[in-house]
Amino acid sequence: MTCDHLVCANCAGRVSDGRCPVCRAHRARLQEEQQGMFAGLSPAALLALLAGLLAVVVIFRQALA
Structure with a gap:
């Protein structure tokens, strides 16, 4: 705000x-x-960031398996 x-x-x-x-x-x-770390990001951007992080984790787990 x-x-x-x-x-x-x-x-x-x-x-x-x-x-x-x-x-x-x-x-x-x-x-x-x-002045927080993620204060400038919208909720949609935070969800996209979380989804991207989750996708990276899944890809790495499959690559190492």
Whole structure:
């Protein structure tokens, strides 16, 4: 989730503008949450990555058998 479209309940401004301390605190919290390793990937991309990894494991098991 991005803070571009969020509206602050305290000042009624966009959170991305950071007009009040509440906006700035919420924007900082959202930025901290988005810094994970797979945070930029969509759920579909994560499923595709998992399916690809599973396919590689199956191929290697068959090659070694």
